[in-house]
Amino acid sequence: SEADKGTYPHYMLKEIDDQPAVMRKIVQTYFNEDGEPQIDGALLTDLKAADRLYIVAAGTSWHAGLVGAKLFERLAHVSAEAFVASEFAYDTPMLSEHPFFIFLSQSGETADSREVLTQIKAAGYHSLTLTNVQNSTLSREATYTMALEAGPEIAVASTKAYTAQIAVEAVIAKVLGETLGQDAARDFDLANQLGLVANGIQALVDQKEVFEEIAKNNFVDQRDAFYIGRGIDYALSLEASLKLKEITYIHSEGVAAGELKHGPIALIEAGTPVIGVITQAKTAGLTRSNLAETAARGSHIMTIVSKSLANAHDDIVLEDIDELLSPLLAIIPAQLISYYTSLLKGLDVDKPRNLAKSVTVQ
Numbered sequence: 001s002e003a004d005k006g007t008y009p010h011y012m013l014k015e016i017d018d019q020p021a022v023m024r025k026i027v028q029t030y031f032n033e034d035g036e037p038q039i040d041g042a043l044l045t046d047l048k049a050a051d052r053l054y055i056v057a058a059g060t061s062w063h064a065g066l067v068g069a070k071l072f073e074r075l076a077h078v079s080a081e082a083f084v085a086s087e088f089a090y091d092t093p094m095l096s097e098h099p100f101f102i103f104l105s106q107s108g109e110t111a112d113s114r115e116v117l118t119q120i121k122a123a124g125y126h127s128l129t130l131t132n133v134q135n136s137t138l139s140r141e142a143t144y145t146m147a148l149e150a151g152p153e154i155a156v157a158s159t160k161a162y163t164a165q166i167a168v169e170a171v172i173a174k175v176l177g178e179t180l181g182q183d184a185a186r187d188f189d190l191a192n193q194l195g196l197v198a199n200g201i202q203a204l205v206d207q208k209e210v211f212e213e214i215a216k217n218n219f220v221d222q223r224d225a226f227y228i229g230r231g232i233d234y235a236l237s238l239e240a241s242l243k244l245k246e247i248t249y250i251h252s253e254g255v256a257a258g259e260l261k262h263g264p265i266a267l268i269e270a271g272t273p274v275i276g277v278i279t280q281a282k283t284a285g286l287t288r289s290n291l292a293e294t295a296a297r298g299s300h301i302m303t304i305v306s307k308s309l310a311n312a313h314d315d316i317v318l319e320d321i322d323e324l325l326s327p328l329l330a331i332i333p334a335q336l337i338s339y340y341t342s343l344l345k346g347l348d349v350d351k352p353r354n355l356a357k358s359v360t361v362q
């Protein structure tokens, strides 16, 4: 079956490798023969009427929501923000006049998100759930639902659901933006971009030995690690860092690169790994300076960089894709470094201590 890990030693490695196929599946599912993305008509009507999008999720899905909010703002010019479900439920932000809610959940069962859905339904608001499990609670109870098409995800640490969530959010943002007459959406060739993404992911998963070496030389013996970036690269850093802490038990933080100097840089010691994520032209130079500031305090710096921004000293170079979609490539090295670090430490990659795949308590 699809949920079988076959010859793979762990589900997580299989699920990392599944990602190029998942990107292609999303193109097949959501685009017509002319390469135009399609979403449900009633859903589009509701989205068009919204003055603000409230994305609600937990864990890795929240991190996908942070990227999605940027996609909605930049492609559709609709105000959007991603909220941690457990916070939203009991510290509800002020709502706009016409809010619309988007729930992101791999499992569709997370109790924190279900609590928010119950509340906003009672208030009469409409919602969409993006989930990998059709017929899950969040899928059944929202007004609309869309499938992630990632195939079963078994490893506790989420990989392909993250990339699938971002790709499906891009589909929705593109359709909404086009409908609203936004040039940014019209000019964004998403079908082509997702094809480039699939190839770019394939190129990364084909060089696993590179990431195994980095894990062995720079992570296995470390107590702390930092991923840093700005904007979309910051959102990516949060997910990259979560992957590391979940399965290696290394204390790791994703830091907005400009915030390092306001505290986290105090934690840098000789050899502490600091990974700079550099995929946004506007902030590439600033993030490089922040990396250099940590190197001056003894850190071991590494870079994950888009090809067009790369130089000869960079460590991991990503194929060039649109900056808005860069997390789809930049997360792959982080997934693989975490995987190999966990493996080399002799830990249970697929079932890390204290964590559950789906958390059905608040």
Ligand code: G6P
Pocket: 058, 059, 060, 061, 104, 105, 106, 107, 108, 109, 110, 113, 156, 157, 158, 355, 356, 357, 358, 359
């Ligand atoms: C658990 C899992 C995480 C996941 C989070 C949200 O904590 O260990 O991997 O990101 O729940 O799950 P969901 O199914 O709602 O995406």
